[in-house]
Amino acid sequence: MIIYHQHEEHQKELLSTQIEIQNQTMQHIGREIHDNIGQKLTLASLYTQQLAFENKAPQINESIENISAIINQSLSELRELSKSLTDDTINDSTIVELLKRESDKINDLKKCKVSFDFNDDKLELNYQMKSVLLRISQEFMQNSIKHSKCKNIKIDLDKFENKLKLTLADDGVGFDISTISSKGIGLSNMKKRTEIIGGNYKLESVAKKGTHLTITIPI
Secondary structure (H helix, E strand, O other), rough: HHHHHHHHHHHHHHHHHHHHHHHHHHHHHHHHHHHHHHHHHHHHHHOOOOOOHHOOOHHHHHEEEEEEHHHHHHHHHHHHHHHHHHOHHHOOOOOOHHHHHHHHHHHHHOOOOOEEEEOOOOOOOOHHHHHHHHHHHHOOOOOOOHHHHEEEEEEEEEOOOOOEEEEEOOOOOOOOHHHOHHHHHOHHHHHHHHOOOOOOEEEEEOOOEEEEEEEEEEO
């Protein structure tokens, strides 16, 4: 029994370390894009502008302007990518703000209606808990949109004395859990993420009655 618990704790530490390493790697890549590649593209854009100014041949100028437009478009896309990789939104937001923002994004797509209810809008959680709960919610909603043909998704976040319960449910077609590959729809990832923060994971789904996921974590 002791060996089992030691192994379980070791697995949690490994998963936690993986998330931290991934986060640090994305931050590093984002900074490199901004500081290195971004600066080089900016310099290339300035060179093309100078060439266009100095050159008097209209046909060549047109080609230079096309090159400049491609560089500027690439620079804009790289800046957006850099921003997304170095984004500190999770650190700077509460879990309620993060889930509300995610719900609004899905509602803007107008593919289904997402309702979000909570009982504590000042809930304070550490970065890891917020990150895990957000990623699980994103995974569930994406799966619901892609596979369940649902019309409604409901998210409930309830804080009790020393527990937090996140409930996600859709009214889609449902599925037989025993016959579905967990890798195919991200169920394995959601379960592993829950284990990282010491939570309890319960997934239920019934054909034609939708899917229901409950995550309960100690806080």
